[in-house]
Structures are given as structure tokens and as C-alpha cells.
Amino acid sequence: MRRAMAATASALALALVGCTAAPVEPPTPTPTPSTERPFTVTTTEVPATYDPAAATTSADAIVALNTFSRLMVVHPEEADLKPDLATDCLYTSATSYECQLPVGLTFHNGHPLTASDVKFSIERAYRLNVPSSSIQLFDSLERVEVVDDQTVRFELKYADTQFGYALATPAASIVDEEIYDPDAIRPNDAQAVGSGPYALVTTAADHLVFERFEDYKGALTGSIDEIKLSFAADSAAAEQDVIAGATDVVWRSLSAAAMERLSAEMNEGGGVTRSGFSRVPLPQVRLQRVLFNPSSPYRDNQEVRAAVAAALQADRSAASIIPPQVTGSVASFPAGGEAQIPDIGAQRLRLTLGFTSTAPGQRDLAGLLRDRLEESAGVSVLLQPDSTDADLILSDRPAWVNTAFGWLQPYVDDTLPGSQAKVDDLVRNARSTSDAATREALLAEIQQQAAADLTVLPQSLAAETMLLGPGVTLQGQPFGPAWQLGLWSLRA
Numbered sequence: 001m002r003r004a005m006a007a008t009a010s011a012l013a014l015a016l017v018g019c020t021a022a023p024v025e026p027p028t029p030t031p032t033p034s035t036e037r038p039f040t041v042t043t044t045e046v047p048a049t050y051d052p053a054a055a056t057t058s059a060d061a062i063v064a065l066n067t068f069s070r071l072m073v074v075h076p077e078e079a080d081l082k083p084d085l086a087t088d089c090l091y092t093s094a095t096s097y098e099c100q101l102p103v104g105l106t107f108h109n110g111h112p113l114t115a116s117d118v119k120f121s122i123e124r125a126y127r128l129n130v131p132s133s134s135i136q137l138f139d140s141l142e143r144v145e146v147v148d149d150q151t152v153r154f155e156l157k158y159a160d161t162q163f164g165y166a167l168a169t170p171a172a173s174i175v176d177e178e179i180y181d182p183d184a185i186r187p188n189d190a191q192a193v194g195s196g197p198y199a200l201v202t203t204a205a206d207h208l209v210f211e212r213f214e215d216y217k218g219a220l221t222g223s224i225d226e227i228k229l230s231f232a233a234d235s236a237a238a239e240q241d242v243i244a245g246a247t248d249v250v251w252r253s254l255s256a257a258a259m260e261r262l263s264a265e266m267n268e269g270g271g272v273t274r275s276g277f278s279r280v281p282l283p284q285v286r287l288q289r290v291l292f293n294p295s296s297p298y299r300d301n302q303e304v305r306a307a308v309a310a311a312l313q314a315d316r317s318a319a320s321i322i323p324p325q326v327t328g329s330v331a332s333f334p335a336g337g338e339a340q341i342p343d344i345g346a347q348r349l350r351l352t353l354g355f356t357s358t359a360p361g362q363r364d365l366a367g368l369l370r371d372r373l374e375e376s377a378g379v380s381v382l383l384q385p386d387s388t389d390a391d392l393i394l395s396d397r398p399a400w401v402n403t404a405f406g407w408l409q410p411y412v413d414d415t416l417p418g419s420q421a422k423v424d425d426l427v428r429n430a431r432s433t434s435d436a437a438t439r440e441a442l443l444a445e446i447q448q449q450a451a452a453d454l455t456v457l458p459q460s461l462a463a464e465t466m467l468l469g470p471g472v473t474l475q476g477q478p479f480g481p482a483w484q485l486g487l488w489s490l491r492a
Helices: 009-016 058-067 115-128 134-138 235-244 256-268 302-313 362-376 404-413 417-432 436-453
Strands: 039-043 072-074 081-083 088-093 096-100 141-148 151-156 198-203 207-212 226-231 249-251 286-292 350-355 380-385 392-395 456-462 466-468
Touching: 039 235, 058 198, 058 207, 115 134, 115 141, 115 151, 134 404, 235 249, 235 256, 286 302, 286 404, 302 362, 302 456, 350 362, 362 380, 362 392, 404 417, 404 436, 417 436
Parallel strands: 039 226, 039 249, 350 380, 350 392
Antiparallel strands: 072 081, 088 096, 096 151, 141 151, 198 207, 207 226, 249 466, 286 392, 286 456
16 A cells, blocks of 8 residues: 555655655675675666766766866865866966866877867767756857867857866766767767776676776876776665675665664774774765656646645755755745645646656655645656656756756756746856855845746755775765765775
């Protein structure tokens, strides 16, 4: 029988911050195999593509950020922008951004990497224009120019103080123009060739194998020679790997119930599980959002959007589409209290709600959101795992860059027609100004417009989950531009 319609608000509130609704039996421990294994990272999230121009998920980003180089890199927490493969990048005028490359760069296949490859890569990603990819952050780009083999210039349509951040995202990854099709996404059965700290050497249904690239000249040098990225079937399988010591790192795989069991072991064991795993504390940047699909026939109905938003209001713990610790965040969405739900007609609506089945806790959260919508808004909601066609999409994908503009992108990309011109002007003015107070005022206005349109609904914040096995540490800059895992930081 489905969950009772009378599920309590407290149970829902717990689910919204990452707790599971029902207990799951722990896996039975099995002995660790005696055969030597490679250094292993376990996750339940499987990449859909190895082409960085098509990266749209956190799993895709792990491949892109470790296999390919970019001109810039940004610390995910402090938003500290600095050169990666480039030796330097600077504005030569208000609308010209120029980057220098070192001499002697090569791809994993031995081909030379020059400014021509950079131009090819950015133009290719812009041409392919994959929805939900980070290429949407390149709106200010007018053209790319090759000055010489070591110099590339970006001419902008307007002054854009944020352009350097776009160059740190997966879509800005540099690919080999000799082997990548300029007009098509590279299939997964063709070798991914980049110039990043690790080369992708093996692709299988249940794992990938990366080898350290000794000729990498960027800022993110790895130390482990070979790393296996293993795809666990579910949380129970990932937990079994921890119990058995069959992995070295677990990333975004464990349900709240599994983490409770392992946390109990850590409490008893002085901070480590019985198999020697410890937890890395990560800030709450996993923002759960409910998005109206642009293809949904209900998206243009203001009463329906308002009813959905109001039905979820009582349990909303995130009041902005930008996490509160990110500069520029404004509490623009009502959270808690009694909501006034508009009348959406006598006939009961049927909505569909999509979610990511491999994301920890999303299935349970989707079920509780369904119950809340049916109880409060008087609609029927059908859950559709891993659907891209559902009326509503539950998403916890982080921003491509942990800045206000990065977090705003899902709203900016699919603004309502009546708000489009206003939002475009606000974004352009906010990106072009160098005055922090002016920028924050414009960012606040964008968020207020988002709260009026109700196409993207923040719901809750949750912490990332990462466990390190015995002898494993993190060094340097551990993550990509928006908390995607960087294999280069792992030390054993």
C-alpha cells in the first residue's frame, strides 16, 4: 500500500534534509578478497557521457574534470579563481579576455595542444549547445581568436566580470581537434582523449579506470598511478564495500539509513568504522529543487505553479535558489507557516514527478513530496524515476560553479516568456558591474523574480557524503568547481 496520505510534517521535514523514510536492513559483511586490487572509488552515479561538451550530471563532470584540462580552475567553497592549464588569464580590455598557454603541452595521445585546440573546443561546445550543460554560462561570448600557438583571446559581447568562471567548467574542457567531431557528441565507445591529470584508459558497464598522466602541466597533479571508479548498484552495495574494505573512497552513494549505521560505528570507534573508514565533512551545497519542466503543459499555468509552491512551503527549509553560504543569496521564497493554496479547478489534475534513482535519498524524498502535493494541492502525482519528460523534476545537481550566477542558471536558462527580457537585462547588468553592492542588489532582484515566477522551487539543503578508507587523505584542492570529486586530490 502506498504511504498514508496523512504522513506527518515532521517525517517530511526529516526526508527533506536527506533522511530516508523507512529503515533498510544492513548488508551482511563478507570477507575482503585476498587478491590485490587497484585504488578504488565507489559511487552509485554512472556517467552518461565521456564527452565534456555533453556533461550534464555530477557523474559526467567527474569524467570531464579529471580527464580534460581547462584554462582556469576555481575552488568550490571560496570561489577563488586561478589559472589551471593556462599560465595566466587577464582582461586586456573591458570586453577582451586573453589567456597564455605554456609551451610543450600535449594530449594523452601525444598530439600537441595549442591555442587552436582551445578555440576549437569552446566553439564546438557552443555549437552543440547541450541543454543543462555549463555552456549556458558562456552567454557573453562573441568569438574566440587564436593570437598564436600559446595565446587565445575571447572577445565578449559585453563586459563580463564572471567570464573566467565559465572557463573552469566542464564545457570549457579542451579536446583534441584532430579526433573530435566538431558537429557531434563523441560516442562512449570511442576513446576519450584529453590532457588532464588522469587519462581514461578503461570503460566498462560497472567501472572506469584512470591512469595518471605524467606529462600533465596544470595545477591539479595527481599522485596515485591508477584509480578505479566503481559503480555500485545501490546504497546497500556501497555499504557492503565499506564493511568489507573493498574500496578506498565512497562518494555520494549512501542512504541516510546507511550513514546512520556507519556513524554509529564511528561514534564507538573514535571517528572510524570497524573497517577503518572516516567521514569528510562537506558544506551543505546539495540543494534539492523542484523544477517545472519547460515541456510540461502545466508550466504556463500560474495557478498550478502557485499551488505546487504553496503545497511544499510548510516543509521548505531552503528559502533561495542560491545556498545561503554563497555570496548574493537572498531569502526570497516563503518557508514554513500556513500557505494559501489557490483553487486550480474542480477537476483533479494529474502531474508527473521525475527524480534520479541513483541519487541518495531522492526516491524517498520524491514519495514524500508526492504525498504533500496530493494532500495539500489536491492533485494526483505519478512518480517517474529518471524521467526527463515529467511535469516536475526533483534535482539535486549542484551548480557548475559555486557562485550566485552558477546557482541561478537553471532559472535563467528557462525563464517564463513574460519575464525573459527583464531577467536577461538583470543578469547582464549583474555580470558586467564591478561594484559588489550593485551586483548584490541586481542578484536580489533576479531571485525575487524567480520567487514570483515559481518555475524553480528550492526545497532543502543537504550535506555531501564522502568516506575515506584507511590511509587515504585529501590534499590540495580536493574538488572541482562545484563540489565534483577530483581524483587528483586523493593520496594513499
